[in-house]
Amino acid sequence: MRARGITKCFGDVVALDGIDFDVAPGRIHGLAGPNGAGKTTLLGLLLSLAVADEGRLEILGTPVGRALAAPAGVAGFVDGPGLYPSLTARQNLTALAKLGGHPVGDVLEEVGLADVADDRVRGFSLGMRQRLGLAAALLTSPRLLVLDEPANGLDPAGKQHVHGVLARLAAAGTAVVLSSHRMDDLEALCAEVTILATGRVVFTGPLAKLSAESGELAYRLRTSDPAAARRVIEQTRGIRLVEAPREAEGVVVRALVPALDELVLRLGRDGVAVRELAPVVSPLEAAFLALTGQEATR
Known part of the structure; x- marks a missing residue:
């Protein structure tokens, strides 16, 4: 995806102020910033949950217009996945798969939830819900995957499992945009990172460059x-x-x-x-x- 001069306002609040942002195929791009920096707004634009007021946004080679509809090949979640608590993990995915005409396949096994596939989601921990959200995103075999704090609530084994899934997706050519407050997750997964502050990009580029510029x-x-x-x-x-x-x-x-x-x-x-x-x-x-x-x- 490619963004140039993206600006988004909510009334008098400027959430994004002239953002330039690029993510190449097969790369895991980290997005960091303090609360209120504009991360959630930017992720929402990538998932077509909102539209920019100014600027140009291209996703998978197609300019994104004013319609609130994500281009085919884009999947993910912001502020946690939306799930039906009264349904099981398998029933949640089956309902989503029918809407999009996709097979459920083995995505539950891929994210490490095969053993609880028939358990109701209301009993899931936060980390299990995050993994189920990732499974839902994988139903479409996305070419651009947008994730907001995907390791939130995961124990060390679960985090390692999710990291492995994302690394395999990137190796197969999927572009991943990963927002996280955990610097260790970004360092473990991302080749490059963009840091936002007050709606502006204060750094974007390889992690190695950022480390070299950090000084003493x-x-x-x-x-x-x-x-x-x-x-x-x-x-x-x-x-x-x-x-x-x-x-x-x-x-x-x-x-x-x-x-x-x-x-x-x-x-x-x-x-x-x-x-x-x-x-x-x-x-x-x-x-x-x-x-x-x-x-x-x-």
Whole structure:
């Protein structure tokens, strides 16, 4: 899909302000932003739940007009999937499949719900409902899949399962737009990301570019010898000590990646084992906070 200059207002509120947005076939594109940034509005436009006031939107090579009808090949959900709680998972999909003339097939098995196919949806957890919503979207074999917080409420196994489904779809050529507040989900799945703030794009591009532009980050370092590690830190150019080493918690340093590499090499030469080295805040989250004018709370 391709969007140029997309603007959408609700009365005096400008939800989207001149948005440019591209998603290529076979790519999982992450969409991030604080509450009220315009993510839900943009997803609604992609699913033809609303129309833009200004700009040009093309989906699967076709310009989207004023009609509230999603082009064939587009599926997904915003603000959670709409389901019939009194029906079973299989009955929900059967009803949707009849409306669109699609076979149900094995989508329940694909999303990991085959064992509860004949259970009523009213007893489903939030994560199970999200997976059933994904199954409903897969009925149409979409070429563009639009998902709002698909991993919401999932346990680690369920999240891993859904991630696998999305990765397989992208490998087969489906374009996926994935909105999430969870930076770890976006980092695990997305090759590229768009960050919105107050209805405008503040970054769009590959994750690697975003990480490279995030500058100095804070890293938690735990070693076999905290005292020796501190001496090495003080002798390594480009490393700033943020917190003094503690036996249990380690030390926090700020550095660019090249200086961090040099520190690890020096620690190894001095016989100090590195037991943990991880960002206090991930590169994506750090960039997100900086670009949206927010501050980390940890």
